[in-house]
Amino acid sequence: MKIIAFVAAICAITLVFAGYSVKTEDEITIFSETRSFGNGHNKLVNKITTTPESVFAIEIFSNPTTGYMWKQIKPEKMKCLATNDTKGEGYFVLPTVPKGKVGVPGKQRFFFTPIQEGHETLSFEYKRPWQNTSLLLYKVHVTIK
Numbered sequence: 836m837k838i839i840a841f842v843a844a845i846c847a848i849t850l851v852f853a854g855y856s857v858k859t860e861d862e863i864t865i866f867s868e869t870r871s872f873g874n875g876h877n878k879l880v881n882k883i884t885t886t887p888e889s890v891f892a893i894e895i896f897s898n899p900t901t902g903y904m905w906k907q908i909k910p911e912k913m914k915c916l917a918t919n920d921t922k923g924e925g926y927f928v929l930p931t932v933p934k935g936k937v938g939v940p941g942k943q944r945f946f947f948t949p950i951q952e953g954h955e956t957l958s959f960e961y962k963r964p965w966q967n968t969s970l971l972l973y974k975v976h977v978t979i980k
Contacts, residue, residue: 898940908958915953951980
């Protein structure tokens with residue numbers, strides 16, 4: 836009886852993911868922020884335009900060895916975008932580092948899928964998890980058309 840339940844569960848999972856296609860990195864548009872914070876600027880704002888169903892990623896320089904990392908400030912509900920990142924921490928992308936170098940910053944990458952036309956504002960803060968205030972703020976105004 837347990838074997839039948841196990842096989843049924845595997846079949847159900849297979850059917851659910853049968854129509855799901857995993858995107859390769861070549862199929863994902865990566866918007867990489869190359870401007871730097873500093874010189875009294877602790878906020879950056881960017882604007883991007885994309886189309887429905889086209890997966891994209893926001894990529895921001897990050898150095899978690901300092902205790903700081905980017906975290907998405909989640910809106911109550913995104914109407915036009917979807918993400919599977921429930922913690923809002925993105926994924927850390929390791930840099931290519933010469934042997935012996937430590938503390939080299941990498942990037943944090945946040946993935947989104949536009950689900951309908953419209954506008955969304957994504958906000959990210961650079962802070963230490965145990966502190967209440969953020970060091971930097973990054974906003975991205977997304978237009979989906």
